[in-house]
Amino acid sequence: MTMHPNSLDAYASLNLTERQGEVLKVFTLYPWARLTDRQVAKSLGWEVHRVDPRIGELTDMGILEECDRIMGPCGRMVRVSRIRPKETLF
DSSP states (O other): OOOOHHHHHHHHTSOOOHHHHHHHHHHHHSTTOOEEHHHHHHHHTOOHHHHHHHHHHHHHTTSEEEEEEEEOTTSSEEEEEEEOOGGGOO
16 A cells, blocks of 8 residues: 555645655555564664654644554654644544
8 A cells, every 4th residue: 555646746746854754654655564663763773863853743734643652662652653644644
């Protein structure tokens, strides 16, 4: 399952920084996925500290939402995010 081209165009029209766009691209490649910051970072080949603020910014913009918290590999609770469902977007 991939995102409809119109959805991709809508996301492309948002005023995002380059890093925000890269992070959002990971979520648009897997629109059904619920991803941790670490999973997004690994997908991009980045350190987690580069991803964490971008996910927070995209969440504040209403594009992503925190959908869960799970136990991470270090024994701490970590955020799980996803693309905000269409019916609640904006």
